[in-house]
Amino acid sequence: MSGSGMAFPAVFKMGSEVKAFQRKERLKNLLVILALCGVFIEGCLIYHLWMRGPEQVNNINQQAEKMTQEKSEMQVMQAQLNRKKPAAHVTGCKSSTNEDGKLCWEPLDGDAFTHDISYKNGSLVIKHKGHYFIYSKIFYGETVCTEKVLFNHAIMRLTQMFDGSLELMKSKRYHCKNPNEDGLANSFLGGVYHLLEGDQIFVKVEQNQLILLQSSSENYFGAFLI
Known part of the structure; x- marks a missing residue:
């Protein structure tokens, strides 16, 4: 190469x-x-x-x-x-046949009901002891009068511990109409009380002819366990 x-x-x-x-x-x-x-x-x-x-x-x-x-x-x-706790709400009202002013109520129709509380002749009968809130409202009309007369609205209690009825709450007002007013008035009572089994509570009104019956929302009575 x-x-x-x-x-x-x-x-x-x-x-x-x-x-x-x-x-x-x-x-x-x-x-x-x-x-x-x-x-x-x-x-x-x-x-x-x-x-x-x-x-x-x-x-x-x-x-x-x-x-x-x-x-x-x-x-x-x-x-x-x-x-559900015991409760009752009765509506409307009418004077009883007695002269003591005790009112009777509608326990079933409309908004009225009873649960674990009995209704008897205008009274709510307690079945279970405890602290209850009790209330009542009355709608009434005032009239022209020459002398002052009181409209008394009270919630009463009957119990085996005492004789007779006990006054739990009371409202007083003169029902004479003022010319400057419409002549309509409301009375409301409400409070908490300790009730025993078998106690009865009811509403008592003097001058009950003044009560106005318009609807179940105007006059009512009730109680419930708290």
Whole structure:
């Protein structure tokens, strides 16, 4: 072989193979680095989640306890709603045949009702002892008169502990009409009293001819256990 005209194909071939090998190595190294980065990131995420684990568990436990407490409160409220207390509301009114002014009422129709309290001849009969809110409203008209006369509205109690009736509440007002007014008036009584089983409460009105009977919302009487 002459020194001036000789070609070196083997050398060029080997050089191209070396370059290809180097590219492959660089690509392999890059893939390894990417894989290591992925492992590192995944490890960081796992560590982060593991560190937050107890906090999340505590939060879940707190939420579960709160839900349980709310459920218990709802059950208590529902039980209270389902357990109806003694109550009665009688409406309208009319004078009884007696001359003592005791009023009789409508215990069933319209808004009237009785639950665990009996109605008997104008009286509400208590079946369970306890503190009761008792109330009564009377709507009446005033008249022109030459002398002042009182309109008396009272709630009375009959009990085995005492003879006769006891006055629990009373309202007094002169019923003479004022020329500057329309001549209409309301009397309302309300209060809390401790009643015993078998006690009777009723409404007594003097000058009951003045009572105006217009609707069940104008005249009523009731009680409920508190």
